[in-house]
Amino acid sequence: MQPETPQINPYGAPQAPVGDYVTGDHAVLERARSVPADHGVAWYREAWRLFKLSPGVWIGIWVVFIVILMAISIIPLLGSLVVAVLTPIFVGGTMIAARNADRNNGARFGDLFAAFSGRAGALMLIGLLQLALSLVFVVVFALVVGFGGAMSMFMGDMSPETMDTQAIVPMIVLGALAAVIFIPITNAVWLASALTALEGAGALDALRRAFSATFRNLLPLLVFVLVTLALAVAATIPLALGWLVLGPVILCAIYAQYQDLFDAAGEQAQG
DSSP states (O other): OOOOOOOOOTTSOOSSOOSEEEETTEEEESSOOOOOTTHHHHHHHHHHHHHHHSHHHHHHHHHHHHHHHHHHHTSTTTHHHHHHHHHHHHHHHHHHHHHHHHHHSSOOGGGGGGGGGTSHHHHHHHHHHHHHHHHHHHHHHHHHHHHHHHHHHHHHTOOHHHHHHHTHHHHHHHHHHHHHHHHHHHHHHHHHHHHHHHHOOOHHHHHHHHHHHHHTTHHHHHHHHHHHHHHHHHHHTTTTTTHHHHHHHHHHHHHHHHHHHHBHHHHHHHO
């Protein structure tokens, strides 16, 4: 006698693990993994591999990306605001291009605009939220700098000339602090753009997961930033022509970071 097949209620609670988002044959972690510091270098190695698959296409994507944003930014009053809102859409397009390079051995130039037809609304919301967060930070930063300068002049009875000299070190410290704050924010926004463009995550959910991933991986992010600074200096020396390569490689590195932190297959491979 055949054993009775258990009945499955299609409306009941799922009986399989649901910690991952699954898109077709592709599983994405709900909570990003934490990786060692040397992965900050590994992201660049993977980015270079992706770039070499179609370097001409990547250079074209980078040039058009930058030219479009620069052209929009010169619009009086609204230019910088529009750039902030549209940047995640273009970043999402570059993530689609990187995935095509990864899976199909080559990026396509039209991928730069691919996110406009699918997840544009969610990506624009990511840009708006980043803009709001940046404006809050700038206001707070300006208030702290202004208050500190006024107190220094009042307490020390310094002239504006003396104030300029003695304010250099505090301004450097504040500038470094601003970078420390803005770098994780920018990284999280770009990771969120990847989650939205590639996996269809909503804006708020993508930002939540991206910020969590960023702060769980501050050491590899620090290594990544230091490598980026060194490469940026080298790329700038020959009339900034090196940015034709470094720019698209950085875009590919963001995709490599996303894959490393969120791709469930990567966890299986490590395990």
